[in-house]
Amino acid sequence: MVPALIGLLVAAVVVAGVVMVRRRGPRALLIDPFTLSEPWRRHVADALSAQRRYEEIARATAEGPLHDRLQQISVQVQQAVQECFEIARRGDDLDETLRRFDTTSLQHQLQRATADDARTSLQSQLAAAERIRTTRDDTNARLKLLTTRMGELVAQAAEVSVGTDSTDQLGSGVGDVVTELEALRLALNDVNNTGRPASSP
Numbered sequence: 001m002v003p004a005l006i007g008l009l010v011a012a013v014v015v016a017g018v019v020m021v022r023r024r025g026p027r028a029l030l031i032d033p034f035t036l037s038e039p040w041r042r043h044v045a046d047a048l049s050a051q052r053r054y055e056e057i058a059r060a061t062a063e064g065p066l067h068d069r070l071q072q073i074s075v076q077v078q079q080a081v082q083e084c085f086e087i088a089r090r091g092d093d094l095d096e097t098l099r100r101f102d103t104t105s106l107q108h109q110l111q112r113a114t115a116d117d118a119r120t121s122l123q124s125q126l127a128a129a130e131r132i133r134t135t136r137d138d139t140n141a142r143l144k145l146l147t148t149r150m151g152e153l154v155a156q157a158a159e160v161s162v163g164t165d166s167t168d169q170l171g172s173g174v175g176d177v178v179t180e181l182e183a184l185r186l187a188l189n190d191v192n193n194t195g196r197p198a199s200s201p
Contacts, residue, residue, distance in 0.1 A: 040088035083181035
């Protein structure tokens, strides 16, 4: 009776541990493009679509070294999607910040302002808004390019799966995308910390 009870308790602890691991699992599980506005939602949806297609290709590949290598690269693909989501969230924040600036109102105030200190303040706010807009537009363009690149790499993975042994080239390509996404995210963090526009890595 007592051993059976202990066994049940151990099983309960193991199950609880599995649930906690699942909850603390890959952050990609928490990605939801519908929490974002356009165009950021579309970028994340494209990245997730590329990831799904890649995983289907990897799963369908026959067991062996090629299958194992594709599975290893899938970790990088997942990292790329996570980086994409974090960048998209920052881009969404930039859009919200721009909406709060209300540049149209600021420009009208500047046209009517006569005091030098008021004009200086308004010009400073408009300049800040323009820097944010430049960063936002640059981020949008670069993120779109990188998600397109992810789609190209999925097509390359399909070729690899049917016998074209270029997994090294595929892994390098995915790694390059991850590196560029990381650089873009860090540049956006720099904007957040300093107020300067992001510089191209």
